[in-house]
Amino acid sequence: MKNLKKVIWATAILGLIICGFFAYTIYDAIFTPNTSFGNKEANIYIPSDASVNEVREQLSPLLKDWSTFEAVAKRKGYTSNIKGGKYVIKQGMNNNDIVNALRSRNIPVKVSFNNQETVExxxxxxxxxxxxxxxxxxxxxxxxxxxxxxxxNEDTKLSLYLPNTYEFYWNTNAKDFRNKMLKEYKRFWNDERKAKAKALNLTPNKVVTLAAIVQKETVKVDERPKVAGVYLNRLRKGIPLQADPTVIYAIKKETGNYDTIIKRVLYRDLEMESPYNTYKNSGLPPGPITMPDISSINAVLNPEKHEYLYFVANVSNFGYHMFAKTLAQHNRNKEQYIRWLNNQQIRR
Structure with a gap:
């Protein structure tokens, strides 16, 4: 009888030791820090259709022990419900924290784009x-x-995309990106801006088309309302815009090479047959020649009021232009620019 009690007690104690060992092992797997990198945090990008192996490929270099993480991930159901996105793993996180981060803490990213000339x-x-x-x-x-x-349409589709910085989830698909850009476009074109466009006898798409020309004509934000005023004056008087950037775009569009650099428009270029050649065609081109900055759009909507009809680059103040009310005055201003081009041996 005494021996039986000893056996029972020994078995009970052994059971407690084993249970304690397993409890400690489980606790250790779940709550012990399991990161191996020296920085304060690390970013990982999980594809939308990622498998466990793809997660392992990205995550294991950041962990001390992949096997304990995988055990916890399976127990919490993560391995059967992997979610795409950008995630932040902080130094000292345990497996439980890491799994929770990967399950529910998809971090937005900043997405920026500037003055692209094509949707491609x-x-x-x-x-x-x-x-x-x-x-x-x-x-x-x-x-x-x-x-x-x-x-x-095919010609105005660039108008939808307003260069700026936006927040997206990294795993945003193409349609969702496009649809958010549409929302941003509609938010930008509020009643006030639409009213200003209407007062200029322009639609939002035509404002963007003109703004794209202004964008290409001057890099100086403070000069854009003045340049916009010139083009609006010409539109009102029925004078062709005669904008060199539209001719350059026509050349690029015809050749399909948008990386072409053209520093000097030649007289033969002005004879090119293209709806984008504003020397041969009155009014605005069919659509924008680039994605203009918001500053260029606002310059068209809030143009400087003056009587100028012409402008040419000012070689005494690079980046800015010399403006003229008459063709005779413009031709005098133009002479200094032509001399500068020739002195610099800019042929194209």
Whole structure:
């Protein structure tokens, strides 16, 4: 009888030791810090359709022990419900914290783009910042049904995209990116801006088209309202815009090479047959020649009021222009620019 009690007590004690060991092992796996990097935090990017192996490939270099993480991840159901996105792993996190972060803390990223001349260029820029690839982005940007239903077409589709910095989740797909840009566009074109456009006898798309020319003509933000005023004066008087940037764009569009650098427009270029050649065609071109900054759009909506009809680069104050009310005055101003081009041996 005494021996039986001893056996029972020994068995009970052994059971407690074993249970304690397993409890400690589980606790250790869940709550012991499991990061191995020296920085305060590390970012990982999980694709939308990622497998456990893909997660392991990214995460294991950041962990002391992948196996304990995987055990906790399975227990919490993460391995069967992996979510794409950008996640932050902080130094000293335990497996429980890491799994919780990967399950519910998708971090937004800043997405920026500037004055792209084609949707293909825009797609490449966005694809370098989000999960969506450039092919799917181009398809979304060119979707005829989408364009038509939102008053855009092949020529005006660039108008939708306002250069700026926006917040997106990294795993945003092409359609969601495009649709958010539409919301931003509609938010920008509020009643006040629409009223200003109407007062100029322009639609929002035409404002953007003109703003794109202003954008290309001057890099000086403070000069853009003055340049916009010149073009609006010419439109009101029925004078062709005669904007060199539209001719340059026409050349690029015809050749398909938008990386072409043209520093000097030649007289033969002015004879080019293209709806974008504003020397041969009156009024605005069919659509924007680039994605203009908001400052250029606002310059068109709030133009400087004056009587100037001409301007040419001011070689005494680079970046700015010399303005004229008459052709005779303009030709005198133009002489200094032509001399400078020749002295610099700029032929094209």
């Amino acid at each position: 260029a825009l797609a490449g820029r966005i694809a370098s910042q989000l999960e969506a690839d450039s092919v799917s982005l181009v398809e979304a940007f060119n979707n005829v049904k989408f364009l038509k239903s939102n008053d855009f």
